[in-house]
Amino acid sequence: xxxxxxxxxxxxxxxxxxxxxxxxxxxxxxxxxxxxxxxxxxxxxxxxxxxxxxxxxxxxxxxxxxxxxxxxxxxxxxxxxxxxxxxxxxxxxxxxxxxxxxxxxxxxxxxxxxxxxxxxxxxxxxxxxxxxxxxxxxxxxxxxxxxxxxxxxxxxxxxxxxxxxxxxxxxxxxxxxxxxxxxxxxxxxxxxxxxxxxxxxxxxxxxxxxxxxxxxxxxxxxxxxxxxxxxxxxxxxxxxxxxxxxxxxxxxxxxxxxxxxxxxxxxxxxxxxxxxxxxxxxxxxxxxxxxxxxxxxxxxxxxxxxxxxxxxxxxxxxxxxxxxxxxxxxxxxxxxxxxxxxxxxxxxxxxxxxxxxxxxxxxxxxxxxxxxxxxxxxxxxxxxxxxxxxxxxxxxxxxxxxxxxxxxxxxxxxxxxxxxxxxxxxxxxxxxxxxxxxxxxxxxx
Numbered sequence: 001x002x003x004x005x006x007x008x009x010x011x012x013x014x015x016x017x018x019x020x021x022x023x024x025x026x027x028x029x030x031x032x033x034x035x036x037x038x039x040x041x042x043x044x045x046x047x048x049x050x051x052x053x054x055x056x057x058x059x060x061x062x063x064x065x066x067x068x069x070x071x072x073x074x075x076x077x078x079x080x081x082x083x084x085x086x087x088x089x090x091x092x093x094x095x096x097x098x099x100x101x102x103x104x105x106x107x108x109x110x111x112x113x114x115x116x117x118x119x120x121x122x123x124x125x126x127x128x129x130x131x132x133x134x135x136x137x138x139x140x141x142x143x144x145x146x147x148x149x150x151x152x153x154x155x156x157x158x159x160x161x162x163x164x165x166x167x168x169x170x171x172x173x174x175x176x177x178x179x180x181x182x183x184x185x186x187x188x189x190x191x192x193x194x195x196x197x198x199x200x201x202x203x204x205x206x207x208x209x210x211x212x213x214x215x216x217x218x219x220x221x222x223x224x225x226x227x228x229x230x231x232x233x234x235x236x237x238x239x240x241x242x243x244x245x246x247x248x249x250x251x252x253x254x255x256x257x258x259x260x261x262x263x264x265x266x267x268x269x270x271x272x273x274x275x276x277x278x279x280x281x282x283x284x285x286x287x288x289x290x291x292x293x294x295x296x297x298x299x300x301x302x303x304x305x306x307x308x309x310x311x312x313x314x315x316x317x318x319x320x321x322x323x324x325x326x327x328x329x330x331x332x333x334x335x336x337x338x339x340x341x342x343x344x345x346x347x348x349x350x351x352x353x354x355x356x357x358x359x360x361x362x363x364x365x366x367x368x369x370x371x372x373x374x375x376x377x378x379x380x381x382x383x384x385x386x387x388x389x390x391x392x393x394x395x396x397x398x399x400x401x402x403x404x405x406x407x408x409x410x411x412x413x414x415x416x417x418x419x420x421x422x423x424x425x426x427x428x429x430x431x432x433x434x435x436x437x438x439x440x441x442x443x444x445x
Contacts, residue, residue, distance in 0.1 A: 030153045081143040100363035101281035171416035196253025198223040208296035218260040220248040226310035227255035236323030238271035284367030290328040291373040318380045326386030333381040334374035334400040341390045353419040357387035385415040394427040404433040411440045
């Protein structure tokens with residue numbers, strides 16, 4: 001019984017991605033959950049959920065379960081489905097219509113279900129319209145949202161979900177095999193978190209030509225013993241420089257001057273705006289704007305606008321990045337984005353290499369051709385968990401201006417090591433580039 005209740009309890013979020021066209025149609029009447037492992041189907045009729053009495057008199061699988069549990073099953077499910085739709089869902093839907101990132105997320109989740117007799121519409125607009133219909137008589141609930149979906153019957157195939165999980169697990173097999181047959185490398189002397197020199201940190205603001213607002217940067221400098229070397233650190237999607245202050249502090253305590261720019265179109269503040277319905281998710285133009293942020297910082301350094309305590313060599317720079325920031329680092333190092341793989345593979349939900357990072361990569365489609373932004377001042381890159389397999393197809397690293405150290409975690413489910421690190425590294429020439437596999441850590445470790 002508990003298994004059935006848990007499955008039914010997930011209907012609200014899963015059904016959002018099976019929305020149909022908004023033309024007049026029959027309201028959704030029935031939900032069918034297919035459980036291939038048990039070779040069974042579990043039906044829920046939405047009209048039976050209108051009241052406890054309607055459920056007691058019903059004939060669906062849920063009604064039978066409700067009678068067998070003395071009304072407990074139906075009571076728990078009604079409590080769940082009569083909860084108001086979270087305000088953030090409504091705000092995101094309203095502010096994200098047409099967003100490539102939202103469309104990709106809906107494409108993947110919609111593959112888990114079908115609506116009988118109707119062609120699936122994967123646009124974010126239908127989500128917004130369904131929420132409006134569900135709000136016609138007051139605050140929308142999960143039940144009224146489900147009833148606002150045109151169609152007769154939704155079928156959710158849990159076997160499909162199992163296939164996706166199995167595929168994701170398989171995307172770490174090469175990494176696990178390499179770790180099992182390779183001796184772990186020892187950390188070089190001097191790279192541990194031992195004491196170093198004191199550091200000074202401050203915030204600065206830079207006017208840059210490619211953005212209407214100033215670029216905020218965090219500057220971390222050694223209080224003494226600066227070695228004249230400059231490092232930039234690029235954060236990932238919906239993150240911020242302070243998340244990588246530890247990296248910067250460690251490097252600065254060893255003599256490096258470190259600058260961490262905040263990418264305003266895809267940082268944590270932008271995420272807050274998305275959740276408040278005040279902005280759509282990051283658009284494909286950010287793929288080009290982020291590398292320009294880094295080059296803009298280097299231009300400012302050369303112009304003396306950051307006022308470092310000691311001079312630095314801004315013509316020979318190292319860039320570190322995490323997740324999308326790692327992709328940005330690879331761009332300025334000379335890896336050339338193209339849209340060929342994006343066009344060929346993004347619509348295929350059954351691609352064996354498809355993983356969670358493809359949701360972000362596929363949202364870059366319209367910006368890929370304008371995002372080749374090599375900066376020859378970058379001589380080396382440390383890229384931690386970069387989404388790359390679609391954006392940088394085979395041969396795209398032919399113009400690298402610096403060496404690459406690519407880091408991937410063996411348990412990274414978001415940017416899995418096999419398709420996003422091991423295979424891309426095998427495509428290119430060695431040229432001093434290295435892959436580091438870290439046992440177990442995931443994307444945020």
